[in-house]
Amino acid sequence: MIPFNRANFDGRELEYLQQAISGGHVSGNGPFTRQVEEELERRLGGNSRVLLTTSCTHALEMAAVLLDLSPGDEVIVPSYTFVTTAGAFVLHGATPVFVDVDEATLNIDPAAVEAAITERTRAVVAVHYGGVSAAMDQLVPLCEAHGLTLIEDNAHGLFGTFAGRPLGTFGALATQSFHETKNITCGEGGALVVNNPDLVSRAEILREKGTDRSRFLRGQVDKYTWVDLGSSWVLSDLLAGVLLGQLERFESIQTRRHVIWDRYASELQDWATQRGVRLPHVPDDRGHTAHVFFLRLQDIDVRDRFITHLRDRDILAVFHYQPLHQSEMGVKCGRQAGGCPVSEDAADTLVRLPLYASLTPAEQARVIDAVLSFD
Numbered sequence: 001m002i003p004f005n006r007a008n009f010d011g012r013e014l015e016y017l018q019q020a021i022s023g024g025h026v027s028g029n030g031p032f033t034r035q036v037e038e039e040l041e042r043r044l045g046g047n048s049r050v051l052l053t054t055s056c057t058h059a060l061e062m063a064a065v066l067l068d069l070s071p072g073d074e075v076i077v078p079s080y081t082f083v084t085t086a087g088a089f090v091l092h093g094a095t096p097v098f099v100d101v102d103e104a105t106l107n108i109d110p111a112a113v114e115a116a117i118t119e120r121t122r123a124v125v126a127v128h129y130g131g132v133s134a135a136m137d138q139l140v141p142l143c144e145a146h147g148l149t150l151i152e153d154n155a156h157g158l159f160g161t162f163a164g165r166p167l168g169t170f171g172a173l174a175t176q177s178f179h180e181t182k183n184i185t186c187g188e189g190g191a192l193v194v195n196n197p198d199l200v201s202r203a204e205i206l207r208e209k210g211t212d213r214s215r216f217l218r219g220q221v222d223k224y225t226w227v228d229l230g231s232s233w234v235l236s237d238l239l240a241g242v243l244l245g246q247l248e249r250f251e252s253i254q255t256r257r258h259v260i261w262d263r264y265a266s267e268l269q270d271w272a273t274q275r276g277v278r279l280p281h282v283p284d285d286r287g288h289t290a291h292v293f294f295l296r297l298q299d300i301d302v303r304d305r306f307i308t309h310l311r312d313r314d315i316l317a318v319f320h321y322q323p324l325h326q327s328e329m330g331v332k333c334g335r336q337a338g339g340c341p342v343s344e345d346a347a348d349t350l351v352r353l354p355l356y357a358s359l360t361p362a363e364q365a366r367v368i369d370a371v372l373s374f375d
């Protein structure tokens, strides 16, 4: 069976894990955590503070707490995304307002955001779907003009770019995921990227259970105490060690992912054009992360038949994201602003092909042959 995804730990991950164990610091905020955070900060251009967290979802929760929400405050989110893009804000008191994504990139549509803004709007969450940037040239000024906090859910887009600038550096806050399914992983993990310096010290406190332990660890106070809201959102140094091993191999992982992505794009193009199957589109001003390669088939029946066709050939292809505005919880706690026809269509038609660094050329040839033999 060719799986849809396979995490790969071919570097120094085990060695660092062992080092963390023998070094005796296995809880959070240890030497590997700082090393990974500093490396991420350096690669993001040096103006962000990165805090490793237990997941991207928890980083989104931290963003929600940092917004200081009052009941009735609204956060605008794309309907076509993972549940916690919205759920993290709901958990901390916000009303999610679901808007559509644009047909070309499946990212939040700036015109739909603008139409959804009310006097209760506090923030906009932009997901860079598949690691292809949302329209930051429109979203940044729109949020500025309305005094809204822009948050990037950058789970897919680590070191992707918009106009040459790294994703995760446009919003006041951004979140990363290091879940098993992401380009680099430590199993479960994430990060909060804090670009607004005014939010750094509170973010550190939230992550450390509402205490000023980070200041204590830096020797800035001689004891630590409970000072604010917070939870247990620090990543274990064991996992930070694994993540360092992954980060050191980032370039080789990405090179391989891009080769696979480009091969799908070129070898499936004619077949797709002949059948009206849509492939991913990357606008010229964006550097993508080769996180997702998808096909959008004609309708849900064709899509389901396609998945079965591949499964019969021992290949696992998957679809994802039910539109949040139609989900049970979305209907109960959120509000839809405008229609979301693109989100609904993507949910019915999109299928993701296997894409991971260790997918061999022969395995990819099998996937491509299986796709081309589908009628």
Ligand SMILES: Cc1ncc(COP(=O)(O)O)c(C=O)c1O
Pocket: 055, 056, 057, 058, 081, 082, 084, 085, 127, 153, 155, 156, 176, 177, 178, 179, 181, 189, 190
């Ligand atoms: C867009 C998006 N946001 C958030 C998440 C949640 O990430 P995590 O599993 O690290 O909490 C995911 C996970 O797949 C995602 O795709």
